Amino acid sequence: MKTAERILVVGPSWVGDMMMAQSLFILLKRLNPDCRIDVLAPAWSLPLLAHMPEVSDSIVSPFQHGEASLRQRYLLGKSLRDRRYGQAIILPNSLKSALVPFWAQIPIRTGFRGEMRYGLVNDARKLDRVALPKTVMRFASLAIPAMQPLSDVPLPRLQTDEQEVNTSFKNLNLAISDAPALALCPGAEYGPAKQWPAKHFAQLANVRLEQGWHVWLLGSDNDTEVCNKINSATKNRCNNLAGKTELGQVIDLMSRASAIVSNDSGLMHIAAALDKPLVAIYGSSDPGFTPPLSNKMEILTLSLSCSPCFKRQCPLGHLDCLNKLGPEMADNAITSLLMDKSND
Numbered sequence: 001m002k003t004a005e006r007i008l009v010v011g012p013s014w015v016g017d018m019m020m021a022q023s024l025f026i027l028l029k030r031l032n033p034d035c036r037i038d039v040l041a042p043a044w045s046l047p048l049l050a051h052m053p054e055v056s057d058s059i060v061s062p063f064q065h066g067e068a069s070l071r072q073r074y075l076l077g078k079s080l081r082d083r084r085y086g087q088a089i090i091l092p093n094s095l096k097s098a099l100v101p102f103w104a105q106i107p108i109r110t111g112f113r114g115e116m117r118y119g120l121v122n123d124a125r126k127l128d129r130v131a132l133p134k135t136v137m138r139f140a141s142l143a144i145p146a147m148q149p150l151s152d153v154p155l156p157r158l159q160t161d162e163q164e165v166n167t168s169f170k171n172l173n174l175a176i177s178d179a180p181a182l183a184l185c186p187g188a189e190y191g192p193a194k195q196w197p198a199k200h201f202a203q204l205a206n207v208r209l210e211q212g213w214h215v216w217l218l219g220s221d222n223d224t225e226v227c228n229k230i231n232s233a234t235k236n237r238c239n240n241l242a243g244k245t246e247l248g249q250v251i252d253l254m255s256r257a258s259a260i261v262s263n264d265s266g267l268m269h270i271a272a273a274l275d276k277p278l279v280a281i282y283g284s285s286d287p288g289f290t291p292p293l294s295n296k297m298e299i300l301t302l303s304l305s306c307s308p309c310f311k312r313q314c315p316l317g318h319l320d321c322l323n324k325l326g327p328e329m330a331d332n333a334i335t336s337l338l339m340d341k342s343n344d
Contacts, residue, residue, distance in 0.1 A: 009040070041060070077104040089111065169256075180214070
């Protein structure tokens with residue numbers, strides 16, 4: 001099957017998944033450099049997609065998670081018919097996600113078999129979980145014919161603009177300095193079982209602050225409480241930016257960080273795609289399934305007998321997988337990553 005000239009990708013709803021979708025976009029461009037890739041995605045993802053050079057246009061998906069909105073989906077699909085897409089690639093597995101491409105009359109609609117969407121997806125793939133154990137592999141495999149083995153998964157790579165980065169620093173009242181900067185990402189939307197303790201983040205921050213580093217606390221409004229706790233434990237010496245940044249600004253800041261420490265979260269995948277020295281901390285989740293896609297990262301996990309459990313809360317009540325993963329381990333990992341970088 002030849003890669004279509006105009007492709008509509010129905011994107012996922014999570015930051016990390018959208019980052020992994022970039023591997024699909026890169027592979028599609030490799031197969032057909034002249035193809036046009038448009039992405040139907042939630043409004044929050046537009047700043048992220050703007051940093052992906054493979055994406056020609058972002059189309060806002062106005063639907064809330066779980067909404068049927070059949071009439072709105074029909075009208076959106078109908079409005080896309082004039083774009084004459086040759087193929088749609090549908091990353092979510094829900095029936096609803098396949099409706100817009102169907103109503104847009106896109107002739108080839110590719111995706112994995114999902115919830116009763118026979119006919120809606122007419123290039124339906126059976127998921128081989130052994131051959132495709134990672135989410136990024138599953139996304140990338142949809143770029144090639146169904147029976148063709150996946151031989152290469154390109155790493156996601158976000159691009160930033162120096163002028164826009166400088167503007168972000170100015171708007172956030174941050175000085176651009178020669179001193180190294182550590183970005184900490186202590187949030188995790190999934191739940192506490194993926195969150196390294198605030199006291200560990202604070203101890204790590206204090207070590208680097210004493211060495212003359214800047215420390216940035218990054219996150220959404222939901223991460224304000226944990227970032228406040230970390231900053232308080234450092235005597236408010238961090239730049240606490242939780243809830244004060246737009247996603248595009250976070251990308252700009254991360255692009256200037258000397259090192260990043262993050263829970264398994266969407267920001268972790270962004271850090272990896274910016275090719276920054278990254279320490280990724282795993283508790284209840286599995287680094288084998290959704291690892292950071294980078295050659296400049298170190299994964300910290302204790303691999304206890306009870307993990308990964310994939311629970312939002314620790315079912316045993318002790319959260320040993322994260323509590324016993326001490327801040328010195330992360331500090332040592334940063335040092336090791338920076339030594340590797342200096343030897344490049």
